Amino acid sequence: MMRTRPLKVALLGCGVVGSEVARIMTTHADDLAARIGAPVELAGVAVRRPDKVREGIDPALITTDATALVKRGDLDIVVEVIGGIEPARTLITTAFEHGASVVSANKALLAQDGAALHAAAEEHGKDLYYEAAVAGAIPLIRPLRESLAGDKVNRVLGIVNGTTNFILDKMDSTGAGYQEALDEATALGYAEADPTADVEGFDAAAKAAILAGIAFHTRVRLDDVHREGMTEVTAADFASAKEMGCTIKLLAICERAEDGASVTARVHPAMIPLSHPLASVRGAYNAVFVESDASGQLMFYGPGAGGSPTASAVLGDLVAVGRNRLGGTTGPGESAYAALPVSSMGEVVTRYHISLDVADKPGVLAQVATVFAEHGVSIDTVRQQGKDGEASLVVVTHRASDAALGGTVEALRKLDTVRGVASIMRVEGE
Ligand SMILES: NC(=O)C1=CN([C@@H]2O[C@H](COP(=O)(O)OP(=O)(O)OC[C@H]3O[C@@H](n4cnc5c(N)ncnc54)[C@H](OP(=O)(O)O)[C@@H]3O)[C@@H](O)[C@H]2O)C=CC1
């Protein structure tokens, strides 16, 4: 039965995502009301620039005083799409204190302070939902938290940043260099004027922290995630990847250790076989591959950013929170009951592709192979090409720990026949 008193919703932020949330709330008002069981009323919109024209929004709803808005006391749901740490964090906790549940798309904040925000929501008996914080429109948080709650997730392997996937895809398909591909991503509006958060892997690391925490029912903070950006990936790396039957992707990888006693979370560029489903994720799309005990392998794919796709995830949360509100209940909160330690990168085990510049003279290969053997790193294949006394040596290893590989590379650098280490790339998804 439809309740007549509307659910009052405040929108904090009306930019790329917020403006689409407001638009869909208006255009889909009847459907949303039917799904929730009560109409939804936009009660206020907090922004920074009050004079900016906001199509479809009653100017009387606009305010620059977000704090006063969340303190009104009559709000049912606050949608936080400002981004960043402050004032978003204080506004969210103030909203709980004043009786509202919260829907947020703020991955940076949730990766850093998710535990404290969940505790605040629980203390006040309110919901905190954030499907939009990871991979935009793609349903991931709810499937991991609810649909797979009876299973045991062992690995989450994902392309969770559209900007970097666009750049790497461009480099792969056209042979373009990093800067040229970045310039195109900027011109097309994928990359922001300051692309640091994307290309240096901060954005993906925040998403990896959120995914790992939910997938393994433990607590993983942004600081726990090993992060390497993709600015050093070269056309030569793509050529090497092609020779291996691979491409290169910026991957977020969250793994449970084989003994189940710890987890790891990391973001870095990696070679991935062309036969792996993630290899065919093109352009600015996102995809996340989940491996679990009972279900086997699952893949989630779709647009990971943009106003309308991200608003879709926000509105899904709005419906869920609205229903909880009407039912006088809250949804599943944080599921961090396992308290598994997060291991350091040194303990991660994977394969490596290493390109060395070496002197082209007798005995070099044996010298290099000895260093690998001394550090317990087993070689899978070696390829050497020499010209005019110089050579390049490409070594692909069997699975080894990052610590063992690090020691190997340090020792290789000390050999007088090794002129330099041209690149080191992990090989994943085999
Ligand atoms: N854009 C995307 O594709 C995606 C974004 N997200 C997340 O969604 C959130 C919003 O992103 P996006 O819409 O792109 O960001 P925008 O920068 O486009 O919008 C931010 C909005 O917040 C308002 N704002 C900023 N500071 C304040 C403040 N102190 N008080 C009140 N309002 C303020 C701005 O006001 P004004 O309009 O006046 O400048 C603007 O309306 C972020 O957490 C982001 O990480 C998640 C997935 C994808």
Ligand SMILES: N[C@@H](CC=O)C(=O)O
């Ligand atoms: N900058 C992000 C957008 C939102 O998460 C991306 O490129 O994927």
